[in-house]
Amino acid sequence: MKRILTGLFTAVVVISSMVSAQEPQAGAPANLEKTPWLKGVQISPYPVDISPVIPLKIYAENGEAIPATLTEDVPLTLVADTTIFEEAPPVEYKGQQIPNPRWEENPAISWFFIDWEKNKNYMASVSEPLAANQMVIIPTTPTGKGAITCHIARRMRYDLPEPGRSKGTFANSSGAKDVRVLDITPPLCGLEISVENGGSGACWPVENPPDKYPLPKQADVYLSGALFNANDQDILLQGLELGNNMVVAADQAALQVSANDKLSVKVIGGDNYKLDNSKLKFGLCNGAGGEPAPVGPVNADVIDLSKLKLPEALHLYLDATDVAGNRQVMFIPVIVK
Amino acid sequence: MKKLTGFLMVVAILFSFAVMITAEEPADEAASTTTDVSAAPEAAPIPDNADMTLGMTESKDVMPATFRGGDPDSSLVHCLEDVYYEKQEHSLIYKEDAGELAEGAKFESDPNITWDTKVKDADGNWKTLTSANTNMAADGGKFFAPGEYQIGNSGARQVGGSSGADNEAIGEGTDPTNEAGGEGNTDTALVGEDGKTEADAKTVTAQQSMGVQVHDVTSPDLWVAFQEGAGSVDMAATEQELKSKMMEKIISTLGRPFSTNAEDYEEASYMFVDEGADGERDKEPFDKTARLSVAGALFNDRGAPKFETKTIESKTLDEESMTRQVHVSGGEKSALKGVFVRRNVPFIFAAMAVDNGDHRAKAGEVACRIEKADGTEVEKDGNSYLFRVPNFPRDNYEDQPEYFFVAKGSDKAGNLTTIRTPLYVVNTQAAFEGGRNQ
Numbered sequence: 045m046k047r048i049l050t051g052l053f054t055a056v057v058v059i060s061s062m063v064s065a066q067e068p069q070a071g072a073p074a075n076l077e078k079t080p081w082l083k084g085v086q087i088s089p090y091p092v093d094i095s096p097v098i099p100l101k102i103y104a105e106n107g108e109a110i111p112a113t114l115t116e117d118v119p120l121t122l123v124a125d126t127t128i129f130e131e132a133p134p135v136e137y138k139g140q141q142i143p144n145p146r147w148e149e150n151p152a153i154s155w156f157f158i159d160w161e162k163n164k165n166y167m168a169s170v171s172e173p174l175a176a177n178q179m180v181i182i183p184t185t186p187t188g189k190g191a192i193t194c195h196i197a198r199r200m201r202y203d204l205p206e207p208g209r210s211k212g213t214f215a216n217s218s219g220a221k222d223v224r225v226l227d228i229t230p231p232l233c234g235l236e237i238s239v240e241n242g243g244s245g246a247c248w249p250v251e252n253p254p255d256k257y258p259l260p261k262q263a264d265v266y267l268s269g270a271l272f273n274a275n276d277q278d279i280l281l282q283g284l285e286l287g288n289n290m291v292v293a294a295d296q297a298a299l300q301v302s303a304n305d306k307l308s309v310k311v312i313g314g315d316n317y318k319l320d321n322s323k324l325k326f327g328l329c330n331g332a333g334g335e336p337a338p339v340g341p342v343n344a345d346v347i348d349l350s351k352l353k354l355p356e357a358l359h360l361y362l363d364a365t366d367v368a369g370n371r372q373v374m375f376i377p378v379i380v381k
Numbered sequence: 382m383k384k385l386t387g388f389l390m391v392v393a394i395l396f397s398f399a400v401m402i403t404a405e406e407p408a409d410e411a412a413s414t415t416t417d418v419s420a421a422p423e424a425a426p427i428p429d430n431a432d433m434t435l436g437m438t439e440s441k442d443v444m445p446a447t448f449r450g451g452d453p454d455s456s457l458v459h460c461l462e463d464v465y466y467e468k469q470e471h472s473l474i475y476k477e478d479a480g481e482l483a484e485g486a487k488f489e490s491d492p493n494i495t496w497d498t499k500v501k502d503a504d505g506n507w508k509t510l511t512s513a514n515t516n517m518a519a520d521g522g523k524f525f526a527p528g529e530y531q532i533g534n535s536g537a538r539q540v541g542g543s544s545g546a547d548n549e550a551i552g553e554g555t556d557p558t559n560e561a562g563g564e565g566n567t568d569t570a571l572v573g574e575d576g577k578t579e580a581d582a583k584t585v586t587a588q589q590s591m592g593v594q595v596h597d598v599t600s601p602d603l604w605v606a607f608q609e610g611a612g613s614v615d616m617a618a619t620e621q622e623l624k625s626k627m628m629e630k631i632i633s634t635l636g637r638p639f640s641t642n643a644e645d646y647e648e649a650s651y652m653f654v655d656e657g658a659d660g661e662r663d664k665e666p667f668d669k670t671a672r673l674s675v676a677g678a679l680f681n682d683r684g685a686p687k688f689e690t691k692t693i694e695s696k697t698l699d700e701e702s703m704t705r706q707v708h709v710s711g712g713e714k715s716a717l718k719g720v721f722v723r724r725n726v727p728f729i730f731a732a733m734a735v736d737n738g739d740h741r742a743k744a745g746e747v748a749c750r751i752e753k754a755d756g757t758e759v760e761k762d763g764n765s766y767l768f769r770v771p772n773f774p775r776d777n778y779e780d781q782p783e784y785f786f787v788a789k790g791s792d793k794a795g796n797l798t799t800i801r802t803p804l805y806v807v808n809t810q811a812a813f814e815g816g817r818n819q
Contacts, residue, residue, distance in 0.1 A: 078477045081492055084438075084519030089471040091432050093456075095589065099429060152499050152507035152531050152590065160490055160539055160584075167495075167512045195535040197590035204454065212456040212592070218430050220537060220584035 093213055094202065096137035100126040100219035102194055105178070113224045116186050116316075117257040122155070124177045124194045128217040133200040142202045148212060149199035155179040158220075160189040184255045186227030186317035186368065193220040227368035229261055230286050231315040235326060235362055235376070237299060240306040243270030245299060247376055248313050251286060261286040265374070267297045290374040291332045298377040299360055307347040315366040323365040330355040332375035336363060354380055425483040427540050433472040433589035435534050438519070440466065449596060449702055449794070457592045460524060461703060462599065462737070463663045467521040468496075472587040474538040475518055482585065487542035489582040496520045497533040507531055525663050527597035527738045527794070533590045541582030597794040598666040600695060600707040601736040602636030602655035603747055605788055605800065607679050607720060608648065610727040610765060620731050623649070627733045628744040635741045638674045643686040650677025652717070654709055654798050656737070657692070669695040671707040671798075673716055682721050682773060682807055691716040704795040711786075711802020719803035720786050721773065727765035734790035734798065749788035751804055759784060773805035781806075 074082040104110050105121035114120060127134070133145035153176065155168040162185075170180045181192055195218040203210050234248025249263035256262060263286040267279040279297045284290050292298075301307065311326055325343060329336040338361075340352045358378040365371045437443050437458050443466070444459035446452075451459055460466055473479075475494075479486040495514045499507040510530075513520070524530060606627055630639045636655040640646070656662045657672040664670065674690040681687065693716065698706040711717040722728055732747035751759040751766060759766070772781035784804040791797045 075477055079475065081494060081516055081518050082471070082475060083517065084467065085469045085471055085475075086438070087434050087436055087469055087471050089432070089434060089473050089476065091434050095432070097430055097432060097588075149501075150506050152497075152533060154495070154497055154509065154512070154533065154535055156495065156535065156537075158493050158537055158584070160493075163491055163493055163516060165493055165495055165514045165537075167509070169509070189539075191537065191539075191584035193535065193537050193584065193586055195533065195586065195588040197531065197533055197588060199531075199590075199592060209454055211454045212452075214456075214590040214592075216433070216588040216590065218535065218586035218588035220429070220586050222582075222584050 093211070094137060094140060094142055095213050096134050096142065096215045098126055098128045098134065098215055098217040100124055100128070100194060100196065100217040102192060102219055102221045110192070110221050110223065112222075113226055114183050115226045116183060116228045117255045119180050119182045119257075121174075121178060121180050122192065122194075123175075124153070124179075124196065124217075124219070126177070126196060126217040126219075128196050128198050128215055129177055133198075133202075133215050144203040144210075145200055146202075147198055148201050151176065151196050151198040153177075153179075154195045155181065156193045156195070157181055157183055157185075158191045158193060159185050159187045160191065161187050165193075182255065183223075183225040186225045186229075188224055189222075190225055191220045191222045194218060227315070227317040227366055227370060228259065229316050229366075230288075230370040230372040231313070231319055231364040231366050232263065232286070233311055233313040233315075233319070233324075233362055233364040233372060233374075235360060236310040236312050237269075237271055237360070238308045239271065239301060240308070242302075242305060245269030245271030245274070246312065247272070247292075247297075247374075249284070249286060249290065249372075249374065252282070263290070265290070265292060267292075267376075271299050271301065272297055273300060286372065288371045288373040289333055290372065292374070292376050294377040294379070298379045300379045300381065301349065303354070303380050304350045307349065308345060309347060309360075310345070311362065311364075315364070315370075318367040320365045320367050323363070325363040326361060328352070328354075328378065329359050329361045329375070331357045332359050332361075332377070336361040336373065336375070349380065425485070427483045427486055427583055427585060430585060431473045431482060431587045433470055433534065433536060433587040435470040435532070435589035435591050436468065437591070437593075438467040438469055442466065444596070444703070451594065455592070457594045460593055460595050461666055462524055462527050462595050462597060463665050463669075465521060465523050465665075467519060468532060468591070469519040470534040470536070470589060471518060472536055472589075474536055474540070474585055474587050479540055479542075482540060485542055486540050488538055489541045490539035491516065492518075492536055492538040494518060495535045497531075497535065498522075498524075499531040499533060501529045501531075523663070524593070524595040526740060527595050527599075530593040530595055531590055532593055534588065536587040537584050539582045540585045596703065597736070597738045597792055597796060598703050598705055599656055599669065599737050600654075600671060600705055600796045600798040601734040601790045601792045602631070602653075602741070603732060603734045603788065603790040603798040603800070604631050604636075604654075605652040605730060605732045605747075605749060605786075606649045607652075607677070607722070607728055607730045608650075609679075609723070610729075620729050623729060623731045624733060624746065627731060631733050631735050631744050632741065636735045638676060638688075638690075640676070641688050641690075643676060643688045646677035646686060646688070650679035651675070652680070652709075652720075652800070654693075654707060654800065661692070666703065666705065669705060671695050673709055675717060679721055681718065682805065684721065684723075684807075689716070698795070698797060702795060704797070706797040706799065708797075709800040709802065711800070715802070717802050719805050721805045721807050722766075722768065724771045724806050724808050725767070725769055727762070727767045729765045730786070732788045732790070734792075736792040736796075738792050738794065745790075747788055747790040749786070749800075752785050752787055754783045754785070768806040771806045771808035773807050775805075 103123045156165040158165040201212050236246045238244035247267040249265045252264045265281040327342045328339040360376040362374045442464045448459040473481050479488045494516045497512050498510045638653045653674040673693045676688045678684045678686045695707045698704040711719050732749040734747045735741040772778045786804045788800040
């Protein structure tokens with residue numbers, strides 16, 4: 045009797061396991077330390093119902109392949125090549141027949157540019173009318189590792205085996221093109237200056253208009269603080285060409301110091317991608333424009349004016365270059381009282 | 382007996398093997414690549430994309446598929462406006478191990494995850510309402526207006542390490558800085574943070590969507606205007622004129638009173654029942670309130686112009702369909718004492734409603750009338766209403782009939798806004814505007 049009961053128990057256990065095995069598999073619980081993005085997720089990654097995934101390729105507008113390297117701020121019209129725009133959905137997915145499939149809605153389309161270095165994406169949108177499968181991407185952030193992605197969903201319906209019944213679901217189509225984005229914007233560095241036992245001042249450029257193309261890039265330069273006679277209101281110089289010859293004229297603004305002052309100088313700002321710190325230079329120079337002709341120490345945190353023979357056309361200069369080679373050289377007049 | 386037991390054991394073991402084999406099949410199928418994968422005998426190529434699942438997290442506020450007559454096979458998720466919902470998604474590209482995507486594959490980055498909410502416009506096209514790059518596979522939020530939405534999850538992840546990604550470099554971008562004399566625009570300047578060019582990694586995408594029907598559980602905003610024909614007021618020739626004025630204002634103010642200054646209501650008196658000010662709108666259905674505002678001279682027996690406003694209740698009308706009703710019951714104990722009209726002064730009234738179901742874009746006419754206590758409708762005297770015998774104060778005119786002003790506005794979902802308030806005929810003669818009765 046005991047053996048019969050044992051046999052029956054075994055059979056019941058096995059049949060139970062068979063029933064549970066037929067349910068959708070949720071997979072092993074997520075390790076949230078290694079996959080923190082799965083916090084709060086309890087569903088299985090394996091779809092239970094039919095939801096076909098349709099291949100998608102991204103091409104340039106002319107049908108050619110997208111260059112592996114794009115240029116920052118240069119618009120690129122792209123085309124998504126997928127059958128999700130065709131008259132009817134697929135009749136089969138992963139070997140499973142989809143009876144009488146038909147679309148129920150227009151496709152919903154999203155385009156993104158992903159900067160994988162920051163793991164951040166930027167949604168693309170246009171105001172001008174384009175074909176449904178087209179989009180203009182403007183890569184505004186340089187990156188060594190990026191991707192253009194297109195995601196499309198379209199509601200569809202297919203017949204169920206029971207007569208008169210049909211089921212709604214989504215067909216999805218997505219794809220990516222890995223690209224790099226070349227930095228064409230010079231650095232946007234500025235200087236913070238203070239005088240021992242005296243006032244302070246700062247000057248810095250702001251790209252304006254942002255993401256301008258075609259070149260050249262432009263910037264507004266702001267100057268603030270007592271050393272620039274801008275205690276109450278910043279001085280704004282608009283429309284300078286952002287590049288290697290940013291010259292502030294003496295009648296616009298000037299750093300006003302005394303011959304015995306000790307200047308503490310610090311670089312502020314940076315680059316929209318990566319600054320090449322090995323090429324960063326700042327200090328005093330003779331004249332403005334062209335290659336700076338340094339007067340006194342280069343990249344010194346403190347400049348003791350009393351120890352220098354100061355030229356008539358004394359300027360403060362900043363020479364910054366990013367890793368892509370874009371260069372910013374800015375000259376600020378210095379008036380020594 | 383021993384034979385029977387032995388037989389059962391053998392059957393059990395055979396079942397166990399069968400179950401193990403059956404259980405492994407779906408996972409293998411699901412893990413199979415979806416697109417553009419040519420058979421490669423030596424190593425599995427990395428697919429372009431992967432399946433994704435997406436669903437609303439279970440909650441009592443997720444309505445059944447048949448909610449308000451829904452089609453159970455539509456796969457639409459039924460939700461209520463202004464309720465917080467959580468949704469979640471999953472895909473092979475979110476797992477710890479990329480092995481299920483392709484043998485030997487490795488994830489080269491964390492996933493990039495974006496939640497999109499799209500809403501259908503009048504042309505049937507989907508417009509993006511929000512796009513949030515959360516990089517999390519679960520997300521929460523509210524739908525602040527009824528309508529048909531599409532929740533989309535766009536996922537991507539860098540995958541490498543298999544037989545190589547189909548990610549060939551095709552040409553190089555034009556470098557416009559060359560002309561400008563830029564220097565050092567080399568490829569080495571564009572390597573990733575880790576110093577690798579990642580040429581062997583590719584972006585694999587996944588995408589899934591979910592249709593959400595968000596149901597209206599807010600009663601419509603209802604305006605009633607009363608306009609007298611006495612004094613210097615230029616009475617509207619017809620009710621339609623008054624309605625046209627109201628229609629313009631109720632849409633432009635999205636149902637809110639167009640002014641809080643009593644002086645702005647000299648031409649006509651208004652009763653506003655609406656969802657309330659910004660802080661009161663979009664409350665969860667279970668906490669919803671409404672706001673009653675009365676403006677003008679006809680809401681007190683002295684005829685003194687005023688603007689008063691007060692929060693009122695919004696109650697569940699039907700538990701199953703989750704419809705709600707805002708009812709204004711006028712009287713001595715109510716925020717609305719009643720409507721006070723003058724004896725022998727002709728007046729007209731009109732009622733108009735807007736609803737959040739269409740973002741208050743259109744105004745609709747509302748049924749309203751004056752009736753006696755027994756429900757008998759009081760007819761117009763020509764083009765307007767006119768009462769020749771006062772009935773207020775009630776103690777002095779017990780023999781005169783009681784009158785009630787009633788109005789009922791409803792939206793497509795069945796939410797109601799109703800008013801039933803006493804209408805008093807006051808013996809004011811011409812002294813009404815002086816603020817005292819005769």
